[in-house]
Amino acid sequence: MANDDLVFYVKLFVKPERVDDWLRAFDAIAQAMSREPEFISCHLHRDANDPTQFTLYERWAEPGVEAFLRNQMKPYRVEYDAIIEPMLQRPREPQVLVPLGEWRGART
Numbered sequence: 001m002a003n004d005d006l007v008f009y010v011k012l013f014v015k016p017e018r019v020d021d022w023l024r025a026f027d028a029i030a031q032a033m034s035r036e037p038e039f040i041s042c043h044l045h046r047d048a049n050d051p052t053q054f055t056l057y058e059r060w061a062e063p064g065v066e067a068f069l070r071n072q073m074k075p076y077r078v079e080y081d082a083i084i085e086p087m088l089q090r091p092r093e094p095q096v097l098v099p100l101g102e103w104r105g106a107r108t
Contacts, residue, residue: 011093018087
């Protein structure tokens with residue numbers, strides 16, 4: 001694991017009636033992101049107790065948030081940002097994390 005990767009943890013609270021719409025929109029943007037040369041990985045999780053709460057864990061080969069934002073102003077990202085706001089109960093809660101280590105089990 002590269003310690004200079006840019007890592008995001010993002011919480012999203014989706015309106016109950018818009019969960020399926022958001023999942024479709026996220027799948028489309030994840031497919032587009034995965035074709036970017038700086039993209040490393042993205043993991044999507046749903047909260048076990050709240051089916052409207054999701055978390056994303058993204059890794060990018062970017063030197064920092066500013067470079068990431070400059071590189072991500074692509075049409076697919078702008079379109080996604082414009083359509084998801086009405087789907088959310090409240091604004092996204094992003095955090096930038098500093099990678100310290102990674103351990104994997106025998107199954108990986």
